[in-house]
Amino acid sequence: MRVLLMGPPGAGKGTQAKRLAEKFDMVHLSSGDILRVERGSGSELGLKLKSYMDAGELVPDEIVVDIMAKAIATQPAEKGLLLDGFPRTVPQADALDRQLADLGRPLEVVLVIDTPDDLLVERITGRRSCPDCGRAYHVAFLPSKDDGLCDSCGAELTQRADDTEEVVRERLSAYRAQTEPVIEYYADAGAQPVVTVDGGGKPDQVTDLAVAALATDESGC
Ligand code: ADP
Numbered sequence: 001m002r003v004l005l006m007g008p009p010g011a012g013k014g015t016q017a018k019r020l021a022e023k024f025d026m027v028h029l030s031s032g033d034i035l036r037v038e039r040g041s042g043s044e045l046g047l048k049l050k051s052y053m054d055a056g057e058l059v060p061d062e063i064v065v066d067i068m069a070k071a072i073a074t075q076p077a078e079k080g081l082l083l084d085g086f087p088r089t090v091p092q093a094d095a096l097d098r099q100l101a102d103l104g105r106p107l108e109v110v111l112v113i114d115t116p117d118d119l120l121v122e123r124i125t126g127r128r129s130c131p132d133c134g135r136a137y138h139v140a141f142l143p144s145k146d147d148g149l150c151d152s153c154g155a156e157l158t159q160r161a162d163d164t165e166e167v168v169r170e171r172l173s174a175y176r177a178q179t180e181p182v183i184e185y186y187a188d189a190g191a192q193p194v195v196t197v198d199g200g201g202k203p204d205q206v207t208d209l210a211v212a213a214l215a216t217d218e219s220g221c
Contacts, residue, residue, distance in 0.1 A: 056170030
């Protein structure tokens with residue numbers, strides 16, 4: 001199955017993407033993760049990415065399309081694909097659709113995790129993670145046992161540079177202005193169903209809703 005996962009920052013896309021990719025045997029491609037690796041590499045491109053990402057602004061389309069096209073082209077055709085964070089603008093969606101049509105592997109469903117803004121800010125600003133093993137925490141909803149240290153490996157937890165309240169508000173406004181139109185673009189095109197699930201519940205509840213939505217789509221019901 002080939003799925004585009006959409007939703008505002010903080011909707012829980014990353015958590016759900018990992019679970020859904022495993023369940024439905026899809027490769028999970030997160031543009032945010034891929035860009036963060038490049039950003040951390042110290043390359044010239046990495047420095048350019050940093051200036052956009054740390055401000056909560058979108059990286060220019062031509063850069064992201066190029067990076068993601070390469071990542072998509074190297075995936076095995078027999079596996080499913082779960083795109084998370086890309087496309088985030090209508091021109092990106094257009095470029096992606098052309099690439100997937102050329103590969104003969106078009107998107108089959110667009111899954112939107114919808115979540116109210118006030119919840120998003122609280123979720124994101126409290127988010128922490130372990131720099132060594134990647135385990136995720138939240139200061140209020142999922143704290144580590146030993147204040148600020150990873151329960152698995154003891155490393156000091158870190159916060160993403162763009163997870164501060166000011167930058168989160170900027171990311172939310174970029175989402176509303178530039179990414180929500182992508183949902184409309186796919187709904188208008190009508191080539192695949194656009195399904196929305198409520199992302200306001202606990203992670204397991206959201207997973208249940210998302211799995212049910214994808215399983216229904218897969219069986220064609
Ligand atoms: P979130 O969805 O929580 O904002 P991501 O990890 O998906 O976080 O993205 C982090 C940042 O990476 C974005 O704020 C943006 O600067 C950049 N980014 C990720 N994907 C894209 C994209 N498709 N187009 C432009 N910029 C992107």
